[in-house]
Amino acid sequence: MRGMWLLTLIFGLLTAGLAWMLFGYGHVMWLAGLFRPRREPEHPSEWPRLSVVVPCYDEEREILAKLDDLRALDYPRDRMEVVFADGGSRDGTLPRLREAIRPDEPFRVAECPRAGKVPQINHVLPSLTGDIVVNTDVDARLDPQALKWLAAELHAAPEAWVVGAYCRPADAIPVERYYWQAQNKGRLLESDAGALPIAIAQCYAFRKELLAAFPEDVVADDIYVALLAGTRGRHSVYSRRAQATETRGPATVRAFLYHKLRKSNAYLRETLRFAYRLPELGMLSKIMLLTRISQQLLLPWVMALWILTAGALLTLFRLDLVIYGALFLAAMLLASRGVYQSVKLPDEQPAPLSVILWGYLLTNLILLATALTYPYLRQDSRYGRLPAAERGAGGTPEGAAAAAGGGTGA
Numbered sequence: 001m002r003g004m005w006l007l008t009l010i011f012g013l014l015t016a017g018l019a020w021m022l023f024g025y026g027h028v029m030w031l032a033g034l035f036r037p038r039r040e041p042e043h044p045s046e047w048p049r050l051s052v053v054v055p056c057y058d059e060e061r062e063i064l065a066k067l068d069d070l071r072a073l074d075y076p077r078d079r080m081e082v083v084f085a086d087g088g089s090r091d092g093t094l095p096r097l098r099e100a101i102r103p104d105e106p107f108r109v110a111e112c113p114r115a116g117k118v119p120q121i122n123h124v125l126p127s128l129t130g131d132i133v134v135n136t137d138v139d140a141r142l143d144p145q146a147l148k149w150l151a152a153e154l155h156a157a158p159e160a161w162v163v164g165a166y167c168r169p170a171d172a173i174p175v176e177r178y179y180w181q182a183q184n185k186g187r188l189l190e191s192d193a194g195a196l197p198i199a200i201a202q203c204y205a206f207r208k209e210l211l212a213a214f215p216e217d218v219v220a221d222d223i224y225v226a227l228l229a230g231t232r233g234r235h236s237v238y239s240r241r242a243q244a245t246e247t248r249g250p251a252t253v254r255a256f257l258y259h260k261l262r263k264s265n266a267y268l269r270e271t272l273r274f275a276y277r278l279p280e281l282g283m284l285s286k287i288m289l290l291t292r293i294s295q296q297l298l299l300p301w302v303m304a305l306w307i308l309t310a311g312a313l314l315t316l317f318r319l320d321l322v323i324y325g326a327l328f329l330a331a332m333l334l335a336s337r338g339v340y341q342s343v344k345l346p347d348e349q350p351a352p353l354s355v356i357l358w359g360y361l362l363t364n365l366i367l368l369a370t371a372l373t374y375p376y377l378r379q380d381s382r383y384g385r386l387p388a389a390e391r392g393a394g395g396t397p398e399g400a401a402a403a404a405g406g407g408t409g410a
Contacts, residue, residue, distance in 0.1 A: 008321060011313060014306040015325040021299050023332040025291045026189060030339045032284055033192030041152035041241060048151055050075065051130030051208070052082040055120045059138045060091040062247075066138045067100055070107070075147040082107040085124045087115035116380055118221055122213045133208050135221065139248040140202035141170070149242035150205040161229040162206045162236035164199030164222070165244045168347050172249050176256055178351040178359045184238075185343040191238040195284040196230045198223045198267070203244040210234075219379055220266040227270060227289070231280040240346060257366065264370040265377050268296045300368035 052070065056063060063084075070082055084097055086109060094109065101107045112123040121135065134150060136142060143149075146165055153163040164187070169180055187197040199206075199222040206225045210232070218224045226236040250256040271292050278286050310322045351359070 004316065004318075007309065007312060007316075008318075011306070011309045011321060011325060014302055014309055015328060017294075017298075017302050018306055019329060019332045021291065021295050021302070022329075023336040025287070026186065026336055026339055027332075028287065029186075029189040029193040029195060029284070030342070032194065033189060036192065036194050038192060039156045041149060041156040041239070043148060043152050044155040047076055047079045047148075048132050048154075049130040050080045050132050050134055050147060050151065050205075051128035052080060052134045052136060052147070053121055053124055053128070054082065054084045054136055054138060055087065055117045056084055056089065056093060056138050057087040057115055057120075058089050058091045059093050060089075060096060062138050063093050063096055064100055066140075067097065067107070069141050071105075072144050073142060073147050074144045075151075077106055080106055080147070081129060083124050083128070084109045085112055085120040086110065087112050087117075087120045118214045118216065118218050118380075121221065122216075125208075125213055128208065131208055132205050134203065134205045135201070136203040136244070137201055137246075139246055140167070141245045141247060142203055143243040146203060146242045146244060149239055150203075153237050153239050153242065154205065154207065157235065157237060159233075159235050160237045161210050161232070161234040162199055162225050163204065163242065164197065164226075164236065164238045165203035165205075165242040166238065166240055166346060167200040167202045167244045167246055169249045170245050170247045173251060173253070173256065174351065174355045175253065175359045175362060176249055177349065178355050179256075179260070179363070181345060181348065181351070182340075182359070184345055185340050187238040188240070188343050188345075189339075190288060191236075193284055194235060194282070195288040196226050196236050196281075197238040198226050199236060199238075200244070202246050203242070217380070218270070220263075220270045223267055223270040224273075227274045230282065230285045231274065231277045233280075233282075243346065253362070257362065257369075260362075260366045261369050261373070261377075262379065264296060264366050265374060265379065268293070268370055268374060271296075296367055296370050297374070298371075300364060300371055303364070 054066060054070075056066075059066070082105075084107070086094055086097075088111070094111070097109050101109070110124045110127075112120040114120070114123070125133070132151065132154060134147065142165070150163050150165065154160055166184065167180075168184070169176055172180070190197040201220075201222045204222050204225070206229070210225065210229060214221055214224060229236050250259045271289055274281075274289065275293065278289065281289065306325075310325065313319075313321050
């Protein structure tokens, strides 16, 4: 039949595109990781000096808990400084901090002239004395050994300039917990392969020489530093040992969708920022960047076209082609399941099939919404928090206001 060859070709290309974006990319990262020697982090003989930056804004109810969290860190006090970069809090954040900080502690408060996570970090960067800058959000609770492991990861791999702490949610709805686990497995696959896994805003570190300041229009600082390191011929690492817990997360599916759409939008903006710098990236990092952009801009549309093309083939009685395409995708799915099961997480909790399917459906809805809203949805580093009624542990009534401590999590 005239035109059948073209329809068959289109169906084959769509099937291959789906297979790559959904499954093949992970397989390539897994294979690359198998053949790449993995260096275990070791504590250095002399601890580097760290500058820990805590962007904050209207955190009256959380700030003392964060202060206690930092006090519990096992890192030499003479080798660190902690700077609370406040963006003009209107509540009791600053009075509480100043009253609680003791004179003998290496903690200080910096009042920043502009609100927004990026302007606040930029304001304090020139005054930092550490060789390594650690950013941590107010809603992050760090493992006592987190700073030591961040320093150890950078010491073990001199070519690594960015290290993200392994993050997980504290009290999360099932789909949120599954989403974090799936994202963490992907980041670990990329990290083991030597690609560029994004850091997580709750806690990440970078060598201070990486940048003097963030561009003012950066939305997701954690993504920006990882991609910037790649353009400098450096790597980023997603650590299994440096760990952090996010205390605020969506408590409803509606909040989950809003939360992830905002983060997906920020991720896409930062990846597109570096698209023209593809020649400066290594091969695997090129693959990572192009695949991430394709997943967010093209995947939902490729899925829809695949279904329409399969329907057209069925009306032309080419059931065999549709079956072959579906079987190929099913085989790739089974192989992908094996790949992701081989990645062990420090806190892995098997999810029921219903949660996996629900999470997969919502993920694709988020990707579709990202592609549709990207030209219109504008945001900066002053992320609006979820209303308290839609947040999990750690929610505050002030959270509905725009906040500087946003960042991009899972």
